[in-house]
Amino acid sequence: MPSLVTGWIEVEEYLCKGCELCISACPMKILELDQVMFNAKGYHPVQMIGESCTGCAICAIICPEAAITVYREKITQDVQESNEKMEKI
Numbered sequence: 423m424p425s426l427v428t429g430w431i432e433v434e435e436y437l438c439k440g441c442e443l444c445i446s447a448c449p450m451k452i453l454e455l456d457q458v459m460f461n462a463k464g465y466h467p468v469q470m471i472g473e474s475c476t477g478c479a480i481c482a483i484i485c486p487e488a489a490i491t492v493y494r495e496k497i498t499q500d501v502q503e504s505n506e507k508m509e510k511i
């Protein structure tokens with residue numbers, strides 16, 4: 423049964439220290455520092471800038487502050503309507 427997986431992330435901005443490890447590690451190159459906003463620690467927090475997240479979770483695994491939560495959505499295409507399943511990592 424064919425299926426697609428897509429993903430997205432949420433960043434706890436107050437935890438981010440702007441180290442850019444997640445930016446370097448993301449295979450889709452869809453992370454960057456917010457160049458405008460500062461968090462309470464005085465850092466620019468990371469943000470997602472594209473829609474091609476695969477939910478691979480590399481960013482969350484590498485983050486030393488555990489600031490990233492990854493969500494995956496599995497879309498099964500066995501019928502015309504997609505069957506969606508959510509899982510939190």
Ligand code: SF4
Pocket residue numbers: 429430431447448449450451452453470474475476477478479480481482492
């Ligand atoms: S889950 Fe993977 S693709 Fe999505 S932002 Fe994180 S590293 Fe990039």
Ligand code: SF4
Pocket residue numbers: 433437438439440441442443444445467468484485486487488489490
């Ligand atoms: S790895 Fe974590 S602390 Fe470093 S920039 Fe990314 S979200 Fe922020």
